[in-house]
Amino acid sequence: MWKKDGNSGKKTIIAQGGDAIHKGAVQISCKVPNDTWYFEIIPHTGWVTVKQQALVFLVAISIAVLATAICYLMLHRKQREKLYTEEIRKSAEKARKANEAKTRFLFNMSHDIRTPMNAIVGFSGLLEKSIHDEKKSLDYIKKIRVSSDILLTIINQVLEMARIESGKITLNPESVNIREMVEAMNTVFESSLTKKSLEYQCSLNVVHDQILCDKTKMEEIILNVVSNSIKYTNPHGKITVSIDELDSEDEKNANYKVVVEDNGIGMSQDYLPHIFEEFSREHTSTETRVAGTGLGLPIVKSLVDRMGGTIEVESEEGKGTRFIMKFYFPVSLENQVREKEKQNIPDITEKLEGKRILLAEDNELNAEIAETVLEETGIKVKHVEDGIQCIEELKKMPEKYYDVILMDVQMPNMDGYTATQRIRDLDDSRAEIPIIAMTANAYDEDRRKAQEAGMDGFLAKPLDVDEMMRLLAQIIKTE
Numbered sequence: 292m293w294k295k296d297g298n299s300g301k302k303t304i305i306a307q308g309g310d311a312i313h314k315g316a317v318q319i320s321c322k323v324p325n326d327t328w329y330f331e332i333i334p335h336t337g338w339v340t341v342k343q344q345a346l347v348f349l350v351a352i353s354i355a356v357l358a359t360a361i362c363y364l365m366l367h368r369k370q371r372e373k374l375y376t377e378e379i380r381k382s383a384e385k386a387r388k389a390n391e392a393k394t395r396f397l398f399n400m401s402h403d404i405r406t407p408m409n410a411i412v413g414f415s416g417l418l419e420k421s422i423h424d425e426k427k428s429l430d431y432i433k434k435i436r437v438s439s440d441i442l443l444t445i446i447n448q449v450l451e452m453a454r455i456e457s458g459k460i461t462l463n464p465e466s467v468n469i470r471e472m473v474e475a476m477n478t479v480f481e482s483s484l485t486k487k488s489l490e491y492q493c494s495l496n497v498v499h500d501q502i503l504c505d506k507t508k509m510e511e512i513i514l515n516v517v518s519n520s521i522k523y524t525n526p527h528g529k530i531t532v533s534i535d536e537l538d539s540e541d542e543k544n545a546n547y548k549v550v551v552e553d554n555g556i557g558m559s560q561d562y563l564p565h566i567f568e569e570f571s572r573e574h575t576s577t578e579t580r581v582a583g584t585g586l587g588l589p590i591v592k593s594l595v596d597r598m599g600g601t602i603e604v605e606s607e608e609g610k611g612t613r614f615i616m617k618f619y620f621p622v623s624l625e626n627q628v629r630e631k632e633k634q635n636i637p638d639i640t641e642k643l644e645g646k647r648i649l650l651a652e653d654n655e656l657n658a659e660i661a662e663t664v665l666e667e668t669g670i671k672v673k674h675v676e677d678g679i680q681c682i683e684e685l686k687k688m689p690e691k692y693y694d695v696i697l698m699d700v701q702m703p704n705m706d707g708y709t710a711t712q713r714i715r716d717l718d719d720s721r722a723e724i725p726i727i728a729m730t731a732n733a734y735d736e737d738r739r740k741a742q743e744a745g746m747d748g749f750l751a752k753p754l755d756v757d758e759m760m761r762l763l764a765q766i767i768k769t770e
């Protein structure tokens with residue numbers, strides 16, 4: 292406590308505590324009679340306690356952390372929005388390109404499908420007019436068959452690609468003799484090679500003949516690639532196929548390198564990066580005079596990837612193309628190849644003569660074709676139109692009367708699967724009658740579904756007459 296000296300104005304202390312006054316003291320003036328006293332006051336522990344300081348510090352830190360978090364979230368949100376916008380842009384661009392590709396595909400397909408269709412319709416009309424001219428009729432029939440095969444190939448490729456995209460393709464490994472498989476495929480190419488006067492060389496240099504792989508898919512891969520070479524190699528050109536077994540550290544597995552090379556029209560360097568894209572074709576069928584969907588090589592690439600292999604392509608426009616494929620397969624432990632019995636068709640027809648077949652087919656044209664083919668071999672056929680009629684006919688006739696049932700899978704009123712299950716539930720020997728499925732859905736899951744329903748065999752539409760006869764001979768118990 293102090294006051295000012297009236298004459299000099301100096302600070303005169305009236306009283307003070309034991310501790311020195313620190314900074315931060317509060318000064319208070321107090322009027323007394325004829326003077327003014329001043330008080331300088333500060334708490335002993337200070338104006339802010341340690342706890343209060345700590346609390347203030349924590350609050351400040353919390354506010355800083357919260358502000359940082361809010362700032363980060365805002366920046367992160369903006370970044371996410373930016374990435375999301377970019378993804379949408381890329382997706383839209385991808386969708387646009389896919390739509391353009393499909394539009395081009397449909398445009399090309401409209402021509403490629405109409406070409407064999409026009410041939411089928413046109414030559415059918417000519418055949419009708421020239422039915423009494425055997426030479427012309429045989430020529431027209433041959434051209435109709437060729438056009439039908441082309442159309443069926445186009446349709447099959449479109450369906451195969453759709454199945455691959457939907458993830459329905461599964462591998463079914465089996466013991467395969469690679470030499471026999473290659474020899475069989477060479478036979479398939481023979482007529483096409485002869486027609487174009489192409490030189491064809493196939494070399495096989497392998498140690499392990501017997502491997503475990505999906506034979507159908509492997510054949511499809513090689514057939515597609517070689518067929519592609521045949522299509523785009525000019526007459527009198529050359530195609531070479533080499534299959535070599537590479538060194539493998541594991542004795543239980545074998546490495547194979549398959550090379551297909553031609554001196555055909557080749558492809559431009561600009562097109563090569565797009566060769567395995569769906570619906571892509573460097574030239575339309577109008578330009579190359581070669582029918583196709585642009586799906587053959589994408590199917591090959593998908594199947595090779597599914598089998599764990601690799602495929603590369605080298606090409607130069609005007610000089611030719613070279614495909615290099617590599618596969619890694621387990622070596623089969625079987626000592627002998629399980630061969631399918633392939634009897635001669637004349638021998639089969641003799642054994643089937645007089646047999647009775649119950650044909651369940653709702654399509655009149657399909658039924659007429661099957662009936663005619665079977666009856667020409669001496670087989671007796673009874674036709675019904677759905678599963679209900681099939682069961683009724685089977686019950687009406689004595690046991691063991693029919694030798695086999697040819698059952699269409701998709702029919703009105705009752706489908707083939709349901710009819711088969713009902714037949715298997717019968718309480719007499721009719722429940723054991725052999726049943727063969729007939730369907731246009733010739734895929735692995737369809738075969739499994741037919742087997743699960745209790746069917747004994749499977750025929751794909753359009754029916755291969757020779758295959759149908761062999762299957763009938765195998766299933767029907769002949770003497």
